[in-house]
Amino acid sequence: MSEGSGKSDRHHEGLLIDRIRQGDGCAMRELIDLHKDRLYAFIRRMIHNHHDAEEICQDAFLRAFSSLDSFSAKYRFSTWLFTIGYRVCLNWLRRKRPMTGELDFTTLPLSVPDAPTVSLESEEVGKLKNLVWSAVDRLSTPQRATVLLFYRHGESCNGIAQVLGLPVATVKSHLHRARTQLRSMLEPVVAQQDLTEFRNLAG
């Protein structure tokens, strides 16, 4: 879904969609395999549950294929698919808990979760990673989606705006506020640490 998708990728995608519209099951399988991992990765980070994420991923594909006639070739299929997936996520989250808007991060203590750290890394790096993800999880839904799409899926603000169905200015505002909140949550925890080691992660 990155901006680097070439014209050849878009052309091939268009051919697959045309074949699917004619009932080609092999083309459908290929299109699923092209997008399923990225879609699942996004949904998985949004709702934190493997089985529910798999179910939402499947639901998104089913909805996409059932309304394939309304898909316009001027968009990338991945953008359209992610749009559907995000909306299914929102429905799932609303069913699970009411939408309360932005979280008041100042009252939520940030502690190191018990998630297993990645092997072959220092313990401190692993702890910082867990802290970062814990802070990301505390963002509001649209902010979390913006951060994931921007950083993890390499999407531009314009692309994020399409997926989330928001104006570009709103997306930029979400990104700015998310960064501010992440910084506010993490600064007290890592204030005494030297980030030199961690900056090596940035290459």
Next chain:
Amino acid sequence: MRCEHAQQLFDQYLDGELSSALKSELGTHLLGCSKCRQALALMEVTGHIVSSDQEVDCLDEEFTDRLLACVEQSGSGRFRRLRRAIYIGGPLAAAAVVAFGFLGVFSRTDTKVAGHKHVVPTPMVVVDASALPPSPDKDMFDPADERLERWLVEGQEHTLAASAEGDERSEAFDMTILQLIDYCNEAMKPDTETEPSSGTEPARSVTPIETPPPTDDDVEDV
């Protein structure tokens, strides 16, 4: 440049949208301000962790197969022709479902196909029982018996042949499995001439023993 102004430029710097002049001015400020330097480093590291950390989970290999099966069951007219593509693309998967269905019968006493949710369709086509393989004998139900293996193969070939006939035989395909399961369950029932059958427990044969009634001295401590 003051810290407040410098921190307002962080977003543009992280997005690569800062002009050369402002980037130079920000760099000069960061050299002399550890607080802003730490804050920017934290945001850079956070962004890098989010962008590059490995996934916690991934989809299993059968996700696409299950999804295609759901598309088929959706009954959309466009995707009806997908059935042939799916069966052509996954004949081993279809045969495995049939095989596990038969094996499930021999390891369980209920009619549920092992490991699979079995949706019972409304029967539209009644399969001619004489076209099915003959019901196996009771003594064939020895897993080591070669006749059992041959019967399984015959059953698979019959059901796969039914599915290859096309859409109009799809209901017969499902009904064939159900009828074969019923045949197996019937064959596994105990013989009523030698063993009286009951609802839940096998009846015990009681042989009358002529013994005197117990006295108080014969009562055993329990």
